[in-house]
Amino acid sequence: MPSGMDAHRLLVFRQIARAGSISGAARALGWTQPAVSQHLRALERRAGMALVLRRPRGVKLTEAGELLLRHADAVAVRLHAAADDLDALAQLRAGTVRLAAFPSASATVVPAAMSLLGRRHPGVDVRLREAEPPQALDLLAAGEADLAVTFAHPGQEPSGDPALVRIPLGEDPVLLVLPRSHPRAAPGAEGGGGGPDTPVDLRLLAEEKWIAGCARCTANLRRACEEAGFTPDVRHGTDDYVVTQALIARGLGIGLLPRLALDAFTDPGVVVRPALGLLPRTLHLVHHREAGQVPAVRAAVQALRDVLAPARPGRP
Numbered sequence: 001m002p003s004g005m006d007a008h009r010l011l012v013f014r015q016i017a018r019a020g021s022i023s024g025a026a027r028a029l030g031w032t033q034p035a036v037s038q039h040l041r042a043l044e045r046r047a048g049m050a051l052v053l054r055r056p057r058g059v060k061l062t063e064a065g066e067l068l069l070r071h072a073d074a075v076a077v078r079l080h081a082a083a084d085d086l087d088a089l090a091q092l093r094a095g096t097v098r099l100a101a102f103p104s105a106s107a108t109v110v111p112a113a114m115s116l117l118g119r120r121h122p123g124v125d126v127r128l129r130e131a132e133p134p135q136a137l138d139l140l141a142a143g144e145a146d147l148a149v150t151f152a153h154p155g156q157e158p159s160g161d162p163a164l165v166r167i168p169l170g171e172d173p174v175l176l177v178l179p180r181s182h183p184r185a186a187p188g189a190e191g192g193g194g195g196p197d198t199p200v201d202l203r204l205l206a207e208e209k210w211i212a213g214c215a216r217c218t219a220n221l222r223r224a225c226e227e228a229g230f231t232p233d234v235r236h237g238t239d240d241y242v243v244t245q246a247l248i249a250r251g252l253g254i255g256l257l258p259r260l261a262l263d264a265f266t267d268p269g270v271v272v273r274p275a276l277g278l279l280p281r282t283l284h285l286v287h288h289r290e291a292g293q294v295p296a297v298r299a300a301v302q303a304l305r306d307v308l309a310p311a312r313p314g315r316p
Contacts, residue, residue: 005046007075012039013051014072017065021058093123095296100129100136101149104241105283107264109308110149117303124296132214132239140164140288146297148286149304151258153220154279165289167301169308171280172258174220176200176273177244179251185271199274206230211244211255212237221256224277245270283308 015025016036026033044051051065061069087093101110106128114126131139133152139145151172178185184200202225210225210232212218218237225232235253238244241261247253249269258281262272285304291297 006043009039009043009046010068010072010075011079012036013043013065014069014076016040016052016059017061017069017072022054024058093121095121095123095294095299096125096127097296097300098127098129098139098144098146099149099300100131100139100145100147102132102136102151103130103239104258104260104264105149105151105308106130108260109304113300113304113307116307117300120303121296121299124299126300133216137164137286140286146287146291146294147300147304149308150284150286151216151281152284153216153223153281155223156216156219157282163288164286165292167285167305169283169285169305172260172283173274173280174256174258174278175262176202176205176275176278177248177255177257177262178271178273179248179254180269180271181251182254182271185273197274199276199278201276202228202278203230205254207233209233209235209253211235211247211253213241213244213255213257214239217256220281224256224275224279227277241265242267 012025012029015028016022019025019028022036022040023033025031026036029036040052047064047068049064050062051068052059052061099110110128114128117124117126129139129145131145131148133148133150136145136148136150140148149169153174184204206225206229210221212221212232212234218234221232221234236247238247241257242265244255244257245265245267248255249267256275256278257272266272285301287297287301292301
């Protein structure tokens, strides 16, 4: 096909060929006959040869016209397919959402949200990639994720980026995790107060060995302990909340874990208590401003909000 072939004129030519006449194509298109003739002449000039033989009762395609009609039919099919595909995306019969989420969310609320989205819109495909908040935001920036579930501890709120939309999802309490044998583990123990929901005073844990998590979680541990008047003796570091609890259960230290991590897994050898001075982390959904116009992304956001937002306020 000659360079610069106009697709619109190609479709007009297709209508002429299918109608068998210029007047028939004009009626089908709702145009005037001279307008259709003008497009045909322009296409023939571009082709450098006649495409139809004009006869009293219509037109007959030349060899070049027959060849060009096959291309015109292919273009029409592709355009129709494109329209169908776009309609499917708009109606949520199709679409892909690339989601990045931190580990404890990936193990709890994200599967529930993916299941809910699947029931609402079976044609939408969600691809999950586990990533801590800094890495998840990097994936957004690189165009490798459409939506990110992130968290921030007090003082770690991200700087405002006008290109990103942050949707708050509430708070996730941070809790003290002790081995069952620990003297402060039992309700009523000294410094533990009365019931299991009575906060433990962190100052009474100044001599303990601690297990830290990711860089942001470690920073939050140090902040809480320093506000309680001591620097924690961090002996072990792991991003894996299962490993953290395994170490604690065997008396190798104590630690802090968010409620979502404990919802995902609680080792039978540990006890979970609130503690004075522990502030919750905040949860967010983050996406590029333009992505909010994509129907599949909007549907995924709604599913995550429906699953996650109501779960936060009443949690212990």
